[in-house]
Amino acid sequence: MSDARIYEPSAEAGQRPALTSILRGFNCHCPSCGKGKLFYRFLKVADNCPECGEELHHHRADDAPPYFTIMVVGHIVVPMMLWLEVAYMPPIWVHVAIWPLLTLVLSLWFLPRLKGATVGWQWALRMDGFGAKADTQDI
Numbered sequence: 001m002s003d004a005r006i007y008e009p010s011a012e013a014g015q016r017p018a019l020t021s022i023l024r025g026f027n028c029h030c031p032s033c034g035k036g037k038l039f040y041r042f043l044k045v046a047d048n049c050p051e052c053g054e055e056l057h058h059h060r061a062d063d064a065p066p067y068f069t070i071m072v073v074g075h076i077v078v079p080m081m082l083w084l085e086v087a088y089m090p091p092i093w094v095h096v097a098i099w100p101l102l103t104l105v106l107s108l109w110f111l112p113r114l115k116g117a118t119v120g121w122q123w124a125l126r127m128d129g130f131g132a133k134a135d136t137q138d139i
């Protein structure tokens, strides 16, 4: 017996726009209003949105943002590294100088954005406690 109703919003609560919520999260803003800051430190999600008061502490991003970050950064860095090697065959010190630094910079740039997108997606799907109450404002 399927219990697909778990991840669907209740009829009275209404739908939340997933793409908009994900993009707001990717921009490190509240998935509900798009104005308040999502993080109060580098990767610490604020308990409530400072603008609209939406409860954000319900998120359960866990290991998803690092997984997405590794996937995205890997798909950027590895092809570039292979292309450089095949096209120019530079000495090994060139690879050592470029790729670890680029990987670190890209990872630090993508990680909070992908965590924000994950939180936005969870909010849109009303996962965990995000669907406990009906929306009080237009989205």
Ligand SMILES: [Zn+2]
Pocket: 030, 031, 032, 033, 034, 035, 036, 049, 050, 051, 052, 053, 054
């Ligand atoms: Zn907000």
